[in-house]
Amino acid sequence: MQSFEIDKSDLLRIKTALEGDDAELEKVLKEYHASEIAIIFERLPQEAKERIINVLPTVMASDVIAEMDEEHHPEDILISLDPEKRSEIVEELDYDVATDIISQLDEDEQHEILRDIDQEDASNIRNLLNYAEDTAGGLMNTEVIKVNINLNKKEALDEIIRQSEEMEEFYTIFVIDDADTLKGLVSIKNLIKARADARVSDLVVTDFVYVAADLDQEEVARLISQYNVTSVPVVDSHMKLLGRITVDDIIDVMEEENTEDILKISGVSEDEELSGNWQDAIKSRLPWLVINLATAFLAASIIRGFDSTVAKLSIISAYMTIIAGMGGNAATQALAVTVRRISLSDLTDRQAYNTVIKEFLVGMINGACNGLIVFGVALFYDGNPKLGLVLFLAMTCNLLIAGITGASIPLILKRVGIDPAVASSIIITTFTDCFGFLLPLWLASKLLL
Amino acid sequence: MQSFEIDKSDLLRIKTALEGDDAELEKVLKEYHASEIAIIFERLPQEAKERIINVLPTVMASDVIAEMDEEHHPEDILISLDPEKRSEIVEELDYDVATDIISQLDEDEQHEILRDIDQEDASNIRNLLNYAEDTAGGLMNTEVIKVNINLNKKEALDEIIRQSEEMEEFYTIFVIDDADTLKGLVSIKNLIKARADARVSDLVVTDFVYVAADLDQEEVARLISQYNVTSVPVVDSHMKLLGRITVDDIIDVMEEENTEDILKISGVSEDEELSGNWQDAIKSRLPWLVINLATAFLAASIIRGFDSTVAKLSIISAYMTIIAGMGGNAATQALAVTVRRISLSDLTDRQAYNTVIKEFLVGMINGACNGLIVFGVALFYDGNPKLGLVLFLAMTCNLLIAGITGASIPLILKRVGIDPAVASSIIITTFTDCFGFLLPLWLASKLLL
Structure with a gap:
């Protein structure tokens, strides 16, 4: 059996069955596994989901609710069911699953649900509701x-x-x-x-x-x-x-934490739902972009300081974007390796030190290699070996800085208790942008003009 | 019990015990769990590891070998042991674990190990060696x-x-x-x-x-x-x-796949070992940086085409780096969300279409918001409303392009069978860099000069 993918024919069958009577619908649904119906749910309107839950036998209905992704809000279905069916389903759920779902509702709704169910179940769930969702207590099942x-x-x-x-x-x-x-x-x-x-x-x-x-x-x-x-x-x-x-x-x-890691390192709020709507996506991402804009102004202000250099040697403005961009790329590499290492195990002082030294070396050598290529282009394309030298030095230094910051910033943030995945990339990009502009402009103003 | 972290005192104790006789060493080691010794191993030289494995009773020695991270090369210890001890340990390992470790050795060494052990075990392991390491067959245990x-x-x-x-x-x-x-x-x-x-x-x-x-x-x-x-x-x-x-x-x-995902999206070869040496890191990252350099030249060549615009309006070279950089940031956000969605489940055509539309909207609105800020700076700082308008339009368009490409490129790559995590970011950055330079320069040359 391969992992279940909804294909059009499954969806069509169920949509057709939804137009028929309950018995027919139940017959079609029973050919699927509860977790498959949970996936099909992602594509159905709210009324269809409610109807399906009402038609299914309680055990299977509760399995479907249990298998639904948090992102697709099983609590919305639960609260809309009639109280009797709802109580049956909640009583059938494992306590930890029931707690996770019910915890998404507001207090009145929680109270309403727990009031109607078996009081031993209710007291177990109330107990679990006291633990934060992302702790061992929030994760555990009390049925042992x-x-x-x-x-x-x-x-x-x-x-x-x-x-x-x-x-x-x-x-x-x-x-x-x-x-x-x-x-x-x-x-x-x-x-x-x-x-x-x-x-x-x-x-x-x-x-x-x-x-x-x-x-x-x-x-x-x-x-x-x-x-x-x-x-x-x-x-x-x-x-x-x-x-x-x-x-x-x-x-x-693990799936949840890994999604969060990838989102955070990319400047997306860890709470953004992957399949959420555009309004929420803007709320999650705009603040981050505005912070980035502020640091971009900082870097750009360096260019303003070399206005006359740019005016006299306009070619430098093309090259400096390359050096800044390459610094960003190299820093992202060093950052990804370091952040992932930190998230798999804590590093000792000695390991942290070795990591920074390694990234320093890697940055310097990769910088020199790319610097040579840029030197070659400046020499053969622009016929300007002195410009080539400026660019070689700037590239080497900027990738070296990228390596050091890419490794040390997440390590420092971790030590002071800030999540390295969230804050590292903006700090590091600010460094590589600023030095990516400063180094070629300053060297050019000293050596070329 | 908290997750085990090596602390200095543990390491010191074991290092001191390593200087004493076998009986004393065994006594100290027995206070640790096999998985704890496997972690301590990361900090010990090869001879010390071999001595410890030799001193430990076979069952615990094989547990330590089994618990070692692939990255720390348990096969090197195995091959250096004397044949009798080695056979005892291999026979004690689960077949799937033994196979994973032995598969890292060359054929002669594999043959040597399998020749000396119980022939039923050997034939089971030989069988498993036929399956690729990253398939169900490579992962399974034959003891059912x-x-x-x-x-x-x-x-x-x-x-x-x-x-x-x-x-x-x-x-x-x-x-x-x-x-x-x-x-x-x-x-x-x-x-x-x-x-x-x-x-x-x-x-x-x-x-x-x-x-x-x-x-x-x-x-x-x-x-x-x-x-x-x-x-x-x-x-x-x-x-x-x-x-x-x-x-x-x-x-x-899952841990392995998630490390690979984060590395790939950051332009690091998925095979790079997190704690590997600097030579391997350069081998893994330099090719990627050189490809990036080529695309950076492509983007920079756009700036060369507007040499006279830059010379006349040098201020534009500062602003265009902001617009290109912000495009990159917005694209990374859209990319991370889309790549993560794809890796959790396959999207239907309709879901893919909706994703692109959503990212188009998000990019446009985030672009307009950031565009307004840049407009304000150009107006109040440079006193140039026409420059502000150029920058507003360029920012909005570039972030809109960032959103569309950030969502559609990984979806397209996935459809044509290319891993979206590897190739997406370079394609997308090329887009946002090129348009980040082209839009402000072209608009400036039309509207300002």
Whole structure:
């Protein structure tokens, strides 16, 4: 099976079925997986989505809602359903998924939804709503399988089967004591294999990875990836078991964080929705462009300072755009490598120092190579070796500056607690623009005029 | 537990222990998790790594090797060990991990390693070496738990326990027929809960997601994330079960793919190792800079064509750098959003069209806003409203072009099968540079001189 792509015929089938009666519609829908319907939803109007959710059996309807991208606002569908259907669906959702969706609504709407559902479910969801969405607590599912350390094999297995009644997948089984304190993990395999008189306390593994509820989700992802575990328990400050985070929740976090990284490094607000409307895109990007405009004026003011040089040697204004532009390109390269390194692991002082030295060397050598080419063009095309020399020196210096700033600015920002992906590129471009104009103009004014 | 960061004291402890005898070293090492030692390895010389691997018990030594980043070349350690220790470690590794590491060696070395180990292991690894590293086949683990569809409950449970003897984690249990054809999955929970006389055929789930061995790993990641499964079976063209890919393998793929995306969009070869040396960095980046230089000459040649305009109105050379630079910034924004959208899901023609229209609007409005600011500066600072008008028009048009190209170039490249992350930015920058110079110079030559 290949990854599902909506093709026109699927969409057409469903649109046609939407014109028919409920039974016919349900029959067509049942040929799709819930996650496929969630994708088809992206292309349907609100009324069609509501109708489909109403027609589907509750379990599948709740799967569809669960699979919808946050970006496509599953909460809008939920709030528009009639209360009875809605309650059925919410009760069917995993607590962590229900919480994520409900958290997007305003307080009155949240209250309305939680009032109508099973009160144990409601209190679990209310609990989860207290954790920030991007922390371990916001990510965790409170439905865990846990057995008391004092049980014997048979009691433990019965307990596990009872608790897993409503869970689709079998994850880690946590071992707790009478005070609900997390003591360790036990593997179902070892439990099944153990002798009939074995106790959980004989089988418990006490060396395990856990996270605090307020740990940032990016840290959780890093931990799960580093320790190669499929699930981590979430605990409070007294080691009381609150829930678990599974590796499949982390996949969504990683996608989200990676989207944010690429957007931030490109000067787009991390909150911009990829498929959002143009008004939101302007709100997200215009402030950044205006800041860029201010720094561009700064760089351009250098050119103004050399008005007479430009007037006497107008050719220099073509060359300086090349040197500034190449500085920007080289800096972007150094920046991308450094930002990505930082985001995968923290660098020690020594590693940071080595990174800057490396980028200094790379910048200087790449600068000299490109400088030679520009020298050649000035020599053969303009017949001016002195101009060539000016451009060679300017190119080498600017790419060297690009290398140093491209590596050191994100490292410095990280050290002082500013997100390097957001702020680095504007600072660095300002450097390479300013020096890209200053170096050729100043050298030309000294050596050529 | 927080994500492990090497701190100086850990490193110092291990370095001190390395000066002592084996027993003392082993004692210190045992206080760390294998993945922690793998991180500490990044900071140790080759001899120290070899000594540590030799001192550690085989199981832990192989865990350390398995946890090492590809970037830090676990294969170099493996090949330098004495053959007996090496064979023990390789036999202990999961087949997929062993294959990844061994695939980095040359053929003679591969042969040497595989000759010395258990021949069943060797033939499994040889098999896996045939699959490209970045496909489902290259990613899969051939150690699966599979039960014949004709078994009864007791036989199946015994079989599962026997097969899982050497596996750390319990994943999906696959159901096959006598010809090894994949028939479906069975959940251990349902098996335990089933009545004593139940058969696997009563419990098998036949509606499941699977992948072909030659599917690209990025597609596998997308599929696992889309269907929220923890493991997918890998099959050949006759539905014969070859292995399985688990969600934790996918985490590494996603990190790798995301590093590549950020590097590619920034003009760095996707193969550049983040912590590689400066020579490799130059090899990876210089070609890209030279291509950029060529396009920069193209843009600069436009300025040459307006030599007399620049000579008469030298102020324009400062302003045109602002307009070209702002075009580049706006295009980068549109590009990042579009590239990220494409990499998360394929866009239909209609979605592609809407994206271009949206970016056209966003570019035009952002351009007009920034154009107004530049108009204001030209009016109040230079006292020249006609210059202001020229700059307003040039800024608006260039950002509008930036929006259209930023969205349409990656979409077009994707359609014709070129990776949009690699080639888009250079094409787009060429557009925004050329128009950034052409528009103000041409308008100035028509309206101001």
